Amino acid sequence: MVPPRISIKLCYDIVSPYSYLAFETLTQYRELWNIDLELCPYFLGGIMVAANNRPPMSVKLKGEYLSQDIKRLGEEAGLKINVAWVNNPPNTMGVARFLRAYKDVSSQAELESVSRRLFVEMFSGERSPSDPGFLGCLVPDLISEDKLKQVIARSGSQEIKDLVKTESAALVKDYGAFGFPWIIVRRGDGTTNSFFGSDRFGNMAWWLGSEYKWQGPRPDVPKSKL
């Protein structure tokens, strides 16, 4: 039985490991929960500044715990997440602008594949997202060399820079976002609620109603196999 249609906006930046967890969870639950899922890439740094927040790693022990926490959560979810930085996270402004520009010229399925590849590249820890070659991991199977160049060129335009800025400001102002993943859920009855983090899916399921079951991050794998 398919539960009533709901819509979810996932606001993320590939620099955020908890966004990666939420991204994989939501794409896995899309059919089970009958989700009209919209992927919304943003630049986390802009949100943090607008919300007067600071990275968790600015508290040393929080940073140390985060590495351990992410490792455990990643293992449970079957994902390799290696957070390679220890102090400030690397700059993803270029990637965020690229994803925003790409969103305009791609389907949601293409945006999903590209975002997933960039999350994997990010958390393999091999290369910084500010390296010029970082986006090269998309070529040639997800994007052609030519298209990559076009989208990168457009991502540097004033139009896209302004768009990323105004959309970030609006997310903070209208929804109270202060970090990622920021997940905006609209229930079948039209009620909307925001959830922060990758650890509220159980509570989200409870809020959605009894047709929506939370079965952990790997609903596809029987418990006995884990």
Add this chain to the structure above:
Amino acid sequence: MVPPRISIKLCYDIVSPYSYLAFETLTQYRELWNIDLELCPYFLGGIMVAANNRPPMSVKLKGEYLSQDIKRLGEEAGLKINVAWVNNPPNTMGVARFLRAYKDVSSQAELESVSRRLFVEMFSGERSPSDPGFLGCLVPDLISEDKLKQVIARSGSQEIKDLVKTESAALVKDYGAFGFPWIIVRRGDGTTNSFFGSDRFGNMAWWLGSEYKWQGPRPDVPKSKL
């Protein structure tokens, strides 16, 4: 089938609403998960200072989200949690010292009942924990008037003040704690791991092994009744 015995230390302060959620979850799962549960009251303010952390509410939007988040999580768990303060949390140093002194002269069951009553009093929002009458909610059914006076007197002694201080410092130094609830879990095989927050029980169950099932915050209530 009862799974292998595990031991859990719950480090908490009644000022922390997520500690209240973790407290109720762990006392509910004690039999299901065969937990040797030790309740360990601390003073959160001391931990925050030692770990160079600051209250989530110091970021305005985080504070606003927290109120909404706690309300939803409390409703799911069947608990009334009203966070009545908006900026800095009220001072619980006196209550923390009281609970630490009481721990020395009580059974774990008594400490549990007293802690639960103080959590309820805290999140009814009627009275500040620094009010002289706050601990009066324990009299006469949980503690006699005389015993309350004795424990309060001892909680003001240099011995207890030093104990709370040194134990907090040790928790930060030895376990990397930076906030509450801080949950130290020892598995049947002797491996120990720390979990921060009230939102890691699913991951904890995964780490413990397939005999430990996470069934949400109300394992006693059939899903169909929720």
